[in-house]
Amino acid sequence: MSTTHEAGWAHAPGALRGPAWLSPPQDPNALVPLLWSSTAHKRDGDLVVGGVAVADLVAEHNTPAYVLDEDDFRARARAFRDGFAGYDVYYAAKAFISVAVARWVVEEGLHLDVCSNGELTVALRAEVDPARIEYHGNNKTHPELRRAVAVGVGRVVVDSFVEIERLAQISAELDTTQGVMIRVTPGVEAHTHEYIATAHEDQKFGFSITSGDALEAVRRVHDAPGLELLGLHCHIGSQIFDSSGFEIAAKRVLRLHARVADELGVTMPEMDLGGGFGIAYTTQDDPSDPARLASEMTAIVEHECRGLGIAVPRLSIEPGRAIVGPSVCTVYTVGTVKPVTLDGGAVRTYVSVDGGMSDNIRTALYDADYSCTIAARASQAPPVLARVVGKHCEAGDIVVRDEFLPGDIAPGDLLAVPGTGAYCRSMASNYNHALRPPVIAVRDGRARILVRRETEDDLLATDVGV
Structure with a gap:
């Protein structure tokens, strides 16, 4: 039961004791x-x-x-690289990027996720191999996509049917093949702030699995001559402390992965589980060790793949703030x-x-x-x-x-x-x-x-x- 005061919450008894933790x-x-x-x-x-x-x-x-703290940054990058051995680990440029940091990321064996032309520019200025770059975002313009394809980014994460059309047109014009991941929303409510929960369906990112849009997006990418269907991408949110949310998401995304193989005869080679792992801002936060997260997430995927009778795809993650934060x-x-x-x-x-x-x-x-x-x-x-x-x-x-x-x-x-x-x-x-x-x-x-x-x-x- 909350205590109120006519002059406002700060005047209520006990209001200035601070949070309980x-x-x-x-x-x-x-x-x-x-x-x-x-x-x-x-x-x-x-x-x-x-x-x-x-x-x-x-x-x-x-x-x-x-x-x-450069040593700390590099150590955290290595911890995710080693903890998630066998995965591709994508550093989030949106968290913080500079030319020097982009170089550190590559030196420590990580890939780079960018979501704007400016972030791509920094990566290229740092001489990051474009094949190690993932281009993200929900509203990539025609010029942005054209530049990404022209420089040879490893994969573009498509977020709308319009984007698929743009990307197919650009690939045809440039006479090249572009690797594509399809961002899907599995309908998972991550336990985080509303603005950084990104896998529920009522938000701007991705194709809904339950509505059928995700499967239709897969069909369109598969049918486009200049697009190479790499796999599905899912991101449940940010400041996530454990693997429980990933379990539900992985089940739903892997079911779609298996359905694509059954209905289209296409075995997608990759899957991106996202990440957005949390850090400790105060003593109430309890972040997980990368190796533990990797062990738990790998077990989840392997269990689901066994149940579906499919091979485990090559996995990638995006730690988000957990490296530089x-x-x-x-x-x-x-x-x-x-x-x-x-x-x-x-x-x-x-x-x-x-x-x-x-x-x-x-x-x-x-x-x-x-x-x-x-x-x-x-x-x-x-x-x-x-x-x-x-x-x-x-x-x-x-x-x-x-x-x-x-x-x-x-x-x-x-x-x-x-x-x-x-x-x-x-x-x-x-x-x-x-x-x-x-x-x-x-x-x-x-x-x-x-x-x-x-x-x-x-x-x-x-x-x-x-």
């Missing part, structure tokens, strides 16, 4: 290792990542800044600290930083939870429940909704937020004409800029009135 820490200076990249640690109160003290990084590059933290400078007293004497401590929803929209967009720590000193003050907010002109400009921070947090302190590698820089904006932060890679005590900070000249470069 968040408890006051014994030491507000300590890191929770699960939330941070593997090299991150505290040294006399200073946060160190990749052998570089964050305070030294800030002295040179200012804030806000995304700090990418934990490898990055965002560093801010505190600008103001404002205790706000509400009715009954309850106090909310607002800690304002020099970034916000322009560099991390996920809290406002998805109600995402994050953690944070002071990054450049040790404190002996007892912890207080705080809310970290940005500097934009929006009440919803929240970076960390609830976190315990040292009670003496003050303007000028550095604050670091872990788990910001996925979708934060990719979805960053120039709201309020903010300058998007740099991405700085750290490794073995050295730092290098992967993506430089924007300048005011960058902002004005497209303003034709200047």
Whole structure:
């Protein structure tokens, strides 16, 4: 039973205690290792990542800044490569991509999933073999598809009948054969946020299995002379922590796979199970180990294939945020600290930083939870429940909704937020004409800029009135 108050939920008794899973820490200076990249640690109160003290990084590059732990990124890529041995593992460019990161992906033996002309451009600039690239998206234009086919991407994931027609026409014009995966929606409700659940039928992606559209899409691709039918593609959502949702999806997709063989006499060689595996943003999250996920998902597929009397197709997955997400933290400078007293004497401590929803929209967009720590000193003050907010002109400009921070947090302190590698820089904006932060890679005590900070000249470069 919820408690209400005429002045709003924040004034209700107990509203400022924070979520039930968040408890006051014994030491507000300590890191929770699960939330941070593997090299991150505290040294006399200073946060160190990749052998570089964050305070030294800030002295040179200012804030806000995304700090990418290269060793951690590479280790996570290898963990999925090795855990899913025998699979093709596709790194999600949409999570975060740069020329350097695209090269790391290939160096660690992964493939690359792109869903825009811009992401393809970065991949090609990084000299990624086009055969290792998958081109995704629900509204690929004729020019985008033509470029993808012309450069030789390994496979295009088709999402509509219109796209099949476009792709067939382009393949004929270029006198080539294009590998095709067909995205299907098996009608699975993944336990995640509505906006990142992608396998239920009432959404924009894919062909419905239950309506018969998926089978019709298979027929059309199979009948098109310039298209090579590789297999079916399914993606149940994002921030997924276990394999239970994949079991239902795999059953339905494999039944269609078997039906295609029976009715069309076509054995599709591949199947993409998607992925979207979760990471730990707070202590309430419990991500699975890649090897365990692989073992469970392989067992599911092999069991279903035995039951259907079909061979196991070559499998591929898309880990999503699980590789780059934990490898990055965002560093801010505190600008103001404002205790706000509400009715009954309850106090909310607002800690304002020099970034916000322009560099991390996920809290406002998805109600995402994050953690944070002071990054450049040790404190002996007892912890207080705080809310970290940005500097934009929006009440919803929240970076960390609830976190315990040292009670003496003050303007000028550095604050670091872990788990910001996925979708934060990719979805960053120039709201309020903010300058998007740099991405700085750290490794073995050295730092290098992967993506430089924007300048005011960058902002004005497209303003034709200047």
